[in-house]
Amino acid sequence: MLTINGDSVEPRTAKRKIETTSNNAKANDSSVGKIFLKILLSCCNIVLSLLSKRIDYKISTAFRTKKLAMFKRTHLLSFFLIFHLNINSQVVSNLPTLGDRVSGAVSVEQEKQIGEAFLGQIYAQAPLINDPMIQEFTELLIYRISETSALSERSFNVVLIDDKTLNAFAAPGGIIGINGGLFLNADDESQFASVISHELAHLSQRHFARNILRGSDTNMASALVMISALALAIIANNPSAFIAGPAALSQENLRYSRNLEKEADRFGFNNLIKAGYDPKSMGEMFENMVQIRRLSGDQIPEFLLTHPVSSSRVSDAFNAADQTGIIGGKRNSIDYQFIRGRLKADYYKPINNSYNYFKEILEADKSNENIYALVRSYYHATKFQESLDALGLLLKKFPKDIMLQLTNAEILFGMGNLEAAKTQAEEVLRISPKNYPATMLYSKILSGLDEFYLAEESLRDLLITKKNNPLIWLQLSEIQRAGKNILGYHMSLGEYYLILGQIDESLNQFRFALKLSEENFQTMEYILEKIKLLQTNLRNRAR
């Protein structure tokens, strides 16, 4: 049998054991097994529904503020309902493998459903960084790091949260959330990578499911409480919400145990080395966290509450680095420096004269990061020529860098030089076809040149691979409105709200679209199907 106190169990061995057990189980008697499981699952659902009510009541007593109570009413309850329904419909058709205790607590399929519901909440409630350049960089980096992780399924939803405090999290279903503040607090790419590889380890070791197994009484229900509380804390940007929410249950279920955190450190550390980074960077990141903790007073960032750094955690990390015998390794990339500079400028207040601050900083330290921060701060102050001049310093050093070329196009667009911006964006797209930030910018430029059809087409190309990205749908709707494609505008907004989980609003948009689609039979059919689906969704929620 698989031992759940996972530190001693290597995942590959565990997987083999699971397969053997499950094959034996299948060989016994599949029909009897299925009937038994169906009965068992029906019982579980009844228990779950009772538990949901009990926990729901307890949570309501734990929420003190009006805001949290409102959130609970509108979202938490629907979250419980959606998930409960999904369990009813999905589990029976997707029987958990016998003997796999981890999957038995929460199946991989269920983790995906939890993840989707969670993502909807985050999209709808949390302030997102709407910057395709930062998004693209982060996604590519995470995929690259994951290549040497223990994850078998490497498909992620990367959410960038517009918050300058330090935080990162991994939620079931491949969701990785990162605050802008992680960039600010990780001095270089290797320190940043140490946090990412730690989070990837939580996913690969299925800590979410294993944590639920630990609390033997409430399993699935506590999963819901935990994930909702997590969403709540992130959305409210209020670490205390993380404590207030599930206090009704047990504090134990809220955070990963020290053993699981240690395991994530260990797997994360191995991943970091395999990805070629300097092994010392994990210890350094912990030191940064100690420093942040010291300076944060009562306002302790979320990440430090869930990941307290003890002196032994720091020394363990440095000892492990020493033991590898590896000296050096990858530290930084040029693009990480640019992204960090970009965010530094974006978060500086007041934003309009941040260039004075960065000019001064640059006197002392002429790093690429600081030059880029100056470029960006001039841009924010609409001092476009100065911004281009500063960018010229970087372009001279790195003429082929795509991020710099894109920044060039962005500034040209900002100053209204649309033809030059278009030429520059086309140059980037020639080198990197379907590049996400380049295409987003290119479609804006085309729209500015009244080339609405081409602008729409370029975004539709992106949607082929990124149809769940709400920002593309939103931008498409704006271009369609500008181009007077009102039918398209309502349909794109409908898709946008659907991703955000705002079904009522989505339904409204598709109803508007239906009225406009009378002359186009195929489109009308499509919209009618969509409306039917949304109505079913709403009815299920109301049950």
Ligand SMILES: [Zn+2]
């Ligand atoms: Zn962790």
